[in-house]
Every structure is written in C-alpha cells, then in structure tokens.
Amino acid sequence: GYHSFECGGAFTTLAVAPRQCFNVADAAGTPEARLWALAVQIYSLRRAGDGPTGRAGDGGIGDFSALSQFAVKAANEGAAGLVLSPVHAAFASDPHHFSPYAPSSRQFLNPLHADPGVVFGGAAVDEAIAHLGLGETYAALERSDYVDWLAATPAKLAVLRHLFDVALPRMPDLAADFHAFRTAGGPSLDGHARFEAIHGERFRADTGQWHWRSWPEALRDPHSAEVSNFARLHAGEVTFHAFLQFVASRSLTLAQNAARSAGMPIGLISDLAIGTDGGGSQAWSRQDEMLIGLSVGAPPDLMNAIGQTWGLAAFSPRALVRTGFSVFREMLAATMGPAGGVRIDHVMGLMRLWMVPDGAAARDGAYLAYP
Template sequence: MDRTSNPSGAPPTPLTPLQQLATDAGLLVDWEDAASRPMRVSDDVLRAVLFALGLPAGTAAQVSDSQARLRTEAEEVAIPPLLTGVVGQPVVLQTSAPQAALLGGQTYRIDFEYEGSTEGKISVSASGHHATLRLAPVQAVGYHRLHIDAGPSAAIEATLAIAPARCYGVADALREHDRPADARLWGGSAQLYGLRCGGEHAAGSAGLGDYTAAGMLARHLAQHGADALALSPVHAMFTADARRYSPYSPSSRLFLNAWMIDPAALFGDAAVRQTVIDCNLVDDYARLEGAPLIDWPASGHARMTVLRELHRRLQQAPLGDSASQALLDDYRAHCVDAGASLLAHAHFEALHAHLAHLGHPHWKQWPEQFRDPTYLAVQAFAREHEDEVDFHLFLQWAAARQWAAAQRTAVDAGMAIGLVADLAVGTDSAGSHAWARQHDLLIGVTVGAPPDMFNAQGQGWGLTTFSPRAMRTQGFAAFIEMLRAVMAVPGGVRIDHVLGLMRLWVIPDGARALDGVYLRYPMQDLLRLVALESWRNRCIVIGEDLGTVPAGLRDRLADDGLLGMRILWFERDYTRDDAPFRTPRTWAPASVAMTSTHDLPTLVGWWTGNDLRWQAKLGLLPAGMSESEAHEQRMADRAALVTAFAEHNRQVLADGGVPLIGVAPLQAALEQARTGGAAQAEVILQASAQDFATAAVAFTGAAPTPLALVPLEDLLGLVEQPNLPSTIDTHPNWRRRLPGPADTLLDAPAVQARTTALANARTGTP
C-alpha cells in the first residue's frame, strides 16, 4: 500500500467514485504531511478502511452500493437516534431536503430528563439538496426525549442531549469546596503500578502498586498542599496475560485493572499473609517486593494466585461470618448495578484465560462459536465455568470498591480535585471491549500517527477505537458508556490524544504506519457529550493536545472548557531562529502546566543528558545527528532555559515581587561544564541537577494556569523516565518503581523544599 503525493501547487485531480465514497464517509483523501507537502491516500488504503467502516469498496459495484447506502441513510433518517445541543442555544440539525420538507413546521415535544416538558415547531432553511432544522433553545441540561409528530403513524423519537456551555472546571471544584475560585492549584502525577507501601502491607504487595497506595499518596500530597493526583491509566488489562502490561494498551476502557487490587484492603494483612504462606509464595513475594523493576508476569501471577484463593474462601465463608456476608452482599449488588457489560467482560476474561493457553490469544482466532458474546456457546461456556466467571466479576467489584475508596481518601484529605484518571486513546483490538462491541468499534484497523520530523515512518499504536459511523447510527451509546465509566469516580480525567475527537490517523491491519488515512469524527457532538458528562460527574477534563495540532483546535477546546497541556520542554518561541524558552506568564492560561510527561525525560534526566545517552545507545537520535552533536545542542538548550529562569526572575522583580528561582548557581555550573572536559562536565551537571529540578519546578509552577501537575519523578529528583517511545524490550518501559512508600515519599528535606517552592510559585509568595 503506497501513499501518493501531488506536486506542490498542482491543481487537485477530480475524485474517482472510490475517493468520493471515502470523502463522504469521513476520510481525508487529500492531506498535508509534516513538511506541508500535499498527499493523496492510495486506493488500497481507502478500500481497507472503508471496509472497517462497514462500506465494502473492493469492486466498482460495491463502491456504488456503499455510496447508495450512505445516500439512503442521509435521506431516509429524519432525526438521528441522538442529537446534541447547548443549553440556551437553538438546536440545529443538518438534514436532506426531502426530510426537511417532511418535518418543516411540524410540532415537537421535549420531555425533560427529570421533570416537565416543552413544545414548539420545527423551522427549516434549505439550500439545494441540503437543509437545516432548528428547534427553539432548551434551558435544561440533560438527556431529554424529543417527540415529533410527522403525521399519521409517523411519530419520530430521539434522545436530545443538551450540554452545558463548557466542561466542569477547576474553579467549579473550588466553589464546591468553599474555596476562592481563582486559586491556582498544584498536584503530582504518578505511575500507579510503581507505587510502594510500607510496613506489613509491603510483604503482601508482590512488587506491584495498588489502589490503596494511590489513596496513601493522595493523602501525603494533600498534607503538603496538593489538590490533585494524576495517575497512569487504570483500565482493565488481560488478566491472564501479564506480559501485556502497557497501561495505554488496555483490553477495555469500561473496567478497571485487576492487577492493582490490594487484597489486604478487603481481607486484612493477616489474611493475606496467611494466604501467601498457604500458596507457597513467601519467597516469590519477598523477591518481587525487593526487585528494583517490576517483573510483570511473575507479579501478576503472584497477585492473581492470592486473590483467587481469597475469592474461593469468601465464596465458602460460613453463614455466621457477618464480615464476609457484608462483602458478598456488596459484591452482588455491584454486579446487578453493572449489568450486562460487566458480565460480558467477565465472559471474555474467562474465555481468554481458557483459549489463550491453547494458542488463540486474539478472539478472532477463537473457535467460531466463541467470537461473539451473544452466541449460545458463550453462555454455555459461562455456565460450565461459573467459578471462573464469578472470579472475574469479583475482581471488578474489588477494583471498583478500592478505586472509589482512593478518591474518597483524596477528598477527605482536603483535595479539591483528587484523583485524575487517564483515558487511553483506544483499546487493544484483541481485548474485551472490541469483542463485546464489534459493531461499535473499528475492527481491522489500528490507530496511530502519520510520519513527522521525529518519526519518519509514522506510528502504529496497535489500538482500535470507535467507528464514527457507528457512533451516529447507535446514538453515541458506546462513547457515553465509556465516558461514564472513566468519569464516575475521579475528580478529573486526562483524555489521551484529544485530537482524536476531531480526527484520527487509522492504518489497515498489517500495513505500514505511513500507509494510513485521517478519519474525521463528529467533534461537536463529542465535545458536547464530554461537557455534559463532565458536569454530571463533577469531573474536570484535561486534553493531551501535543504534536501536530490543527489550526484553531486548541482555541475550540479552551472555549469548551477542556484544559490543554503545556509542557516545559515545548514552551519555546519557534518563530525565532534561537527558539528561546518562553517565561511562564506567556503560557496559555486554559491549560495545565507540567514539567514533563511519562514519555519525556525527567528534569534531572534532561539536565544530565541521560535521555540522550539512552537514545544514542538505542539508535533513536534524530537522523544525521551524532551523540556528541546531541550533547552540544543540549548544552545550548540548558543555557537557554536558565536564561529564561533569569528573565522570569527579572519580570517578578519588576512587578514588585520576590524572585523564587536560584539562577546564579546554575549559571556557574553551566560555565564550568562548558569550559571543562566531557568527564568534568558530567560531574558538574550531576552535582547541580537537584538545584535545577527545584528551579524548573518553581518556573513551571509560576504559569497562570488553574492547575500545575509535576510528575513524582521530578518532585523526587529522579533520573529515569517511565517510558521511552519507540522501544519495547530495549528500555524498561512501565516497570520502574518509586524509591519509597507512598506515605513517606515527600518527607526528605530536599523534596519538601521542592514542594514548598512549587506551592509558593502557585501563590506568588516567597
């Protein structure tokens, strides 16, 4: 499959029937690459992606049939199953001229979600084959029912989702806690799996973090003045295969990571300790807890073994055991509330555990009778393996119970926001969500990114996500279900690759990453649903808006109340040849200020050049750049950032404030590093790294944003980053553990000085 390019300046060639079908289906046949060169997607790519959208296009006849199907859908569907609007604004719907003729002037009734109703008449404006329907502004937020009387036996009903004008925000959270709405908050971010607990709890941890540790860390941060703790994704993984542990490649975004369950939170440390003994895992648990890196297969197996045994004992608890009975009652109520989606996930987990060992890791490779959750063979399997299905239901209940407890701990400790969850951009196509929602997701393609200056071959992330065509025809039900799942508990959510609400680069399975195509999404509807669910769940929304961002998108997200991400490393003025770092007061206020992310170097790692050494070792330096050239460029970047520190101090002083950043020691260190040899420079940079980390944290914290988030790696002054993109086994991605228990991490004097500097930067006090 090859992409083709159009000569710069040449007029676009007419679209073929295949290309017209692709365009009508939401594919961008023509696009510009990172060098602004016009590109046209190959026919093979278009056919493959159209097939995934349910529009076969392998032959001219299929193209014609699929085009007719699209036309019929547009002309025959008067009102989609769900349409969105904004409170206080007219509800506008684009439709076909025939439908406009049918509906224009008709009476409609809106039954509000909670109580009451209103009536009106549909107004129409037409232009050629297209028309616009308008309903009067609706003053109530919620999911309402729209009824249209279109004549005898022609009543039309749909869901009318009326959203607030913007998402729930930091100021709203502050008001609910009776705090000044303009306060500038700060928090930390952490990789949940890497957290540690102390004392007896550590002996039962099997070398993995857990939801209890998240609550402990939140409380510890709150004691130092923090209001938020952002965590790596807690989505459900493949419980039977702990080799698939990247938190951004989940099995389902509807459920939770069972490996992060704390057995002691359910049954107590003594019961867990005894179970570890009974399962002959004492040595394994001690070895795993003492290891510097996570051994996922071993830790996952050890934790699941203990949880499985504790589940068995709970099921066999005597009737007089009131504590066990209370847990069972709570568990059964949870299963009833969660309904069919949870049951399907448990069926998948049981089937996956059974069939993966037979050499069928992907549900597409399973025997035919198990490839759809509605098949009778699946129900028969579930009856025959009732205990296994119940175990996976139990795991999700335990995870949900502990995730909610961690958020309560954060709020009870005084946090205005509490936990901030991370919503991955998609799910593994071999996972529970894809199996259970085959008609809602894109089966046969993977999500990624086109080639750019950093990845000449593009990126394929091995994930799938929702079909925009299915979204519209199914009333956005699967998307809303996902939003509710991720927003139900935490006080905030970070949407990974928020650009995906507008368009995604999709690649046919088996194709090169550069052989993809942009697929448009109904951004206006999705943003409105995000805002609506944000308010219903009292959940702030952060959008990861890094990379090549279409013009105007960040402004649109800001208008809708989604906070962007401003990362220290990227806040430079690229309109100038020397690309100086920008001082914090120029950072976009509708964002979250951050020192770094899990995919980027830590402060100490950047200052000491540790990331460059990794890149050189693994052949990841930019094409044509040697390691010495990379270090030379980094020295210039260090000087540029320290210069920005000095300029920020000057601005603060000019405003009558007290400068908070110690610049002179860093300037002296750089001067010595520049004039000495390579070995001496390394020693000097290592010696000054902690001072730099404190300065960079204070610098970032001074941004005029409602929230600043600093990774624990930067608060603690650690050198290694959690993940190095473009690597799998050559770098210990998603395996690093923090150096101490979650409830004592910030106690060291140097760390307390750093959190104090951050807190002072947020308030502007010395």
Template sequence: MNDEQILKLARAAGLAQEWTNAFGQPMRVSPEALRRILERLGFPCNSEDDCRDSHARLAALDGGNGFPPLLTFVVGHPLHLPAAPRLAGQTWRIEFEEGGHVDGRLPGDTSLGVELPAVDRCGYHRLTIGDTATTLAIAPPRCFGIADALNHNGGQPRLWGLGVQLYSLRRTGDGGIGDFTGLAEFARSAAGHGASALAISPVHAMFSADVHRFSPYGPSSRLFLNALHIDPAAVLGRDAMAAELAGLGADEATRYATLEKLELIDWPQAAQLRLALLRRLYARMAASGRNSGFDEFCRKGGDALRDHARFEALHAWQLANGESGYWMEWPEGLRDPYGAAVEAFASQHEAEVDFHLFLQWQAACGLDSAQKAARDAGMPIGLITDLAVGADNGGSQAWSRQAEIINGLSVGAPPDVLNTRGQSWGLGAFSPHAMKARGFGAYIEMLRAIFTHAGGARIDHVLGLNRLWL
C-alpha cells in the same frame, strides 16, 4: 470504480485526502488506500451500486426522514427539534434515565420544526414520537471547571497537583506492584502539603491471562479496571491475606517478599502471584456466602460488566488449551458475545466468570477508596484519571463492542523526523459513523467509566476527538 467516485465517497465519509508531512510537504492519500479504508468503515465502493448504497447510508446518519440518533440541548431551555411533517399530531414521550417520564402531543403542523417543553434535569433521556426514537443529551450550561474547584476550595487563588505512575507507588506489603492502597496513602500525603489534584497513569483493564502484556496504554478495555492494582490485604483484611499467602506455600510467600524488594517491577512474576493470591481470597469469600455489596456492583455493572468477565474467562480458557488468545481467531460461536456458544461457556464456567466479576468489584472499591481519601484529605479535585487513546483490537472492549469498532485498522501517527515510516500502535478506534448511528452510546459509556472514581480526566491524544491517523 474511477478515482473521482472514490474521492467523492471519501469526502462524504469525512476522510481527508490531503495532509502535510513533518517537512512541510503536501501529501495525498491514494484512491486505493481510501477505498480500503472506506471498506473497513463499512462503506464499500467497488461498484456503482456499492457507492450509491454507501452514500445513502451516510445520508441516513444525518436523520433521513426522522431525527438523528442523538440531539443535544441545554437544561432548562425549550427543545427545538428539526422539521418532521410525518410526525404531526402524534403523541410523544420523554423517558428520563433515572426513571419517570413526561408525555405530550405534537401540533398539527410540524413542517417548520417542533418545540417541546424544557427538560429540568441533566442526563441522557429517551424521546419517542410514534415509531421514531432518539436520545436527548441534556447538558448543563457549562462543565464544572477549575474556577468551580477554586470556589469549593475557599477561593484559594491557585491550585497545583502532582502526576504519578500508579505502579511506581511502592510500599511495604505491595508484593512488587504499586496498588490502590499506596495511591490512597500518597493522596493523603500530597493533600497534606497543599496539593489539589493527583493525576495518575491509566488504570484500564488488562489481560489477566497474559501477564506479559502490561502497558497501561494498550488495555483490553477502557470500561473497566486493572485488577493488578488491587491490594489483597484490602479484600478481607490483613489476616486473611496472610493466611492465603501462606496457603500458596513457603516458596510463594518468600517470592512475594522478594518481589517487593526489587528496584524495578517484575511484571510477569508479580502479576502471576497477585492473581493467584486474589483467586484464593475470592474462594474464601465465596465459601462464606454471597456478599450484598458484590451483588449490587454486578447489578449496576449490567451487560457491559458481564461481557468483560466472560471475555476474561474465555481468553484464559483459550490460552490454557493452547489456542489463540486473539478473539478474531476463535471458533465462530465464541466470536459473538451474545451468541449461544458464549452463553453455554459462561454457564459451564460460572465460577471463573464470577471470579473476574469479583476482580472488577475489588478494583472499583480500591480506586473509589483512593478518591475518597484524596477528597477527605482536602483535595478539591482529587484523582485525575487517564483515558488511553484506544484499546487493543484483541481485547474485551473490541470483542463486546464489535459494531462500534473499526475492524482491521489501527490508530497511529504519520511519518515524522524520528519515525520515517510512521507508527501503528495496534489499538482499535471507534468508528465515527457507527458511533453516530448509535447515539454515541459507547463513548458516553466510556466517559462515565473514567469519571466514576475521579474528579477529572486526562484524555490521551485529545486531538483524536477531532481526527485520527489510521
């Protein structure tokens, strides 16, 4: 293929060929680099047939003969859809995400576009017309903002807040790592001094089987939470926690107290001990029968929660058996989260999968309690969580969302004065084309997760919503 054909496809795919370096010098990405990036994005250009097919698939993302996978509208306003002559006269249905639906029929002429009645509720609803379906994102006229928080705070002229690293909120009984109970206590104290918000470091799910990986900005999944911030005493009470800590043996109880007194966090030691303690608390709870709150949490978490728990169990099993923890190197059957091999593994290791579901339940309860404590203490915003720029390519989110992640590429930063060779962060990025093709479902899912137990969110490297350096 000649360079011009590669450049044409790159432009169609949204890849920039030109950029300016830290010294103000114009730079150009080589056609070969663009070709390799295009291939990783799923748009090969190794032959003329490849290029034609890639261009056709890019064009289809804009709707082709139907509608784009996601259309955005404002609540209470009529829905103006693109022209769709082939759908003229067909019946339509809007299914609301919280249940219920509304039906209608298109007019006989839709060549100039279609207008459907206004939808009176915000959310992501499903529109079906014949064999065509799309997601309707019905948004409020604007986001809830600082001015709204001011109004909710009695018109106070200014708001202020604090920023903290959650793991550094140390207290008596924390076993060496700041936890959600410490966060709740700090939130109450900050609110008592007039703070309106409390920004925290990322609390994304890590790799529980690899306690040496603890950077909050290199998570396994941005959909779930870091189990190391669970307060063991909050699970079944202080007495149960003390009994299970004693059950680990006198040496472990002593180590727990020693870790608590350290000035710096010994992540591997503290994490290993906390997980061992949580495992015993899980066993105690399981012995007393199923908990209805736990069951409801699992039901609401659905397939995404199930997949994360299965990954955690698989990852631990692989490492325990001397195998690679990187899922791309697992046996083929285990690389498919929806395949028979993973289903069989989950069935054979049901208790282990259940343990990781339990960890997510307790982490969610802890973070939710901290947000409730902040709001009850008078904060109009409460917690502001932190959304990391990406997740580890070897983690749960990349394994369970393979179709949405760019395989083989990492997010990073261009060369600058301090890093003359540039930076590769080892983090996966969502493919913009795959996201568009699937109605941005995976990104919506992630945003909902980050806001579930918070009043606001900080998006790390927010420029990444506009462009990414790969």
C-alpha cells in the same frame, strides 16, 4: 442527562448538557484558583510489607492503597490532585501485555492495582498468602527495585482467587455488595468477564489464539449460543473476573476518598488512553461499535518519517451516532466515577483519528472524522 426521544416514529438519544464542564474553579470553590498536581505512575508507587511472615504489601506492583498513602502526603504539601497513569483493564491470562496505554478495555480496571486488604481486611489477605505458600514470593517481589509483571501477576491473582473461593463465602454482607455491583454492571461487565474467561482458556491451550479473531468462529461472536453455553459451563470463572472488578473498583474508590478527605479539592485525575488493544475485551464484546481491521496511528511527520501504527482499536463514528454514543458514555462514566478529573490522552482524537488498515503501512492511513 440523557433521554430517549421519540418523534413521529423515529427514536434518538437527547443529551441535555450544562453550559460547561465541572472545572478547576468549581473544584477549588473560587474562579481565581491556582492549583497544582503531581503526575504518578501507579505501578511505581511501591508499598512494602513486613516480610515473609508479616503483613503483606503490594505484592510487587504499586496498588491503590499506596496511592492513598501518597495522596495524603501530597495533600499535606498542598497538592490539589494526582494525575494517574491509566488504570484500564489488561489481560489477566497474559502478563506480557501490561502497557496501560494498550489495554483490553478502557471501561474496566486493572485488578493488579487493587488492594484486597481494604476489602477483606489484612488478616484475610495474610491467611491467603500463607495458605498458598507465597510469603517468600511476595517478600522478594516487594524488595525488588523493578516491577516484575511476569512473576507478580500470577501471585497476586492467586491470592485474589483464594479470597474469592474461601473468604467471600464467609462474608455475606460483602457477598451481597458484590452481587449488587455485578447486577449494576449489567451486560458490559458480564461481557468483559466472559472475555477474560474465554481468553484464559484459549490462550493457555494455544498461544496462537491470543487474539479473539483466532478463536473458533462461534466464540468470536459475543452473542452466540456457544458463548452463552461457555459462560454457563464456566460460571465460576466468569464470576471470578467480575469479582476482580468489584475489588478493584472498591479499592480505587477508597483511594479517591482518602485524597479528598486529606484536603485535595480535586483528588485523583484519571488518564483515558486513546484506544484499546484490538485483541481485547472491549473490541470483542462491542464489535458492532468498533472499527475492526483498522488501527489507530499517526501520519508521517518530522519525528517519524514513516508514520506510526499503534495496534489500537477505535470506536466507529457511525455506530456512535446510531447508538446514541452509548459505549462512549459508559466508558466516560467508568473513568469519571472514582475520580475528580480526567486527562484524555491525545485529546484531538475526539475530533479525528489517523486510522491504518491492518497490514498496511502507516503512511497509507487516513484521517477519520468523529461526530
């Protein structure tokens, strides 16, 4: 575990680690295990409903209930796990930014993959869809061979908002669970929810304010009085975005439970992207721990003679040491929590990253070592 250590007036974080990580042999219960898993892109795991007047499906984007169903089928064929595409939080107000490898935050989830039916019950979801007149929209999105992020995102969020506004107040036990979830999420969850609320307002008013560095100066600082005042005046919107994380978290946890109950020794294997979008919630809310003005990329090589710049923000090595790796530990805990394993994208990034200054050519970057 992690401990705060004081010696002679100096403070540091002490990590007491086991000799090795929990591994495949541990999951299988034997050192001679030979296990196999399948890789799945969650958004492509489609779950159809019963049509405009029947039970809803996934609304056009593969969800965690479809993942549960697939996990059971794969387990029956002997699969030990499912390697997932990243389920990191995107930008609720802008469905154009849907890449799971350029998320708003690696600590939180994409609520578009949540199935509110496993939280509220199918009848409540169907009532919401009917009330909003989205039956035909849902049916059309579910019939499509392609994922239409631009159409599916507002439809799914509208249903989730109706459940938040109408169904949640009628379910005191569920509301209490949400309150406990939000309390446990602490400042990190609150920071993400505040960002989503502010980003939605600024971007809808002016598309030139998509990036938080284009916002009014006072709103660029997550700890400013103006941000606190915004959160107070828009408390309902901030709470809604925390609620989205609650529904997504519960839905994903149920998927892992289904995989393990079906006999998978590992179950879901999360995918941790190499960085976050520099305009997202993690870069905004944890500025003191991020490298602002630099992007992760790759140097020139035989495959790409000019190198690459990916537009992703990374952690500051000095800040990691100064804070006892708190932001990194929180991210790993969030990634590991509802999963049986983790795949780390570009795992060498734990040791060094090619960082490129904003506006510079990729070849002008440099490797930055990590502690």
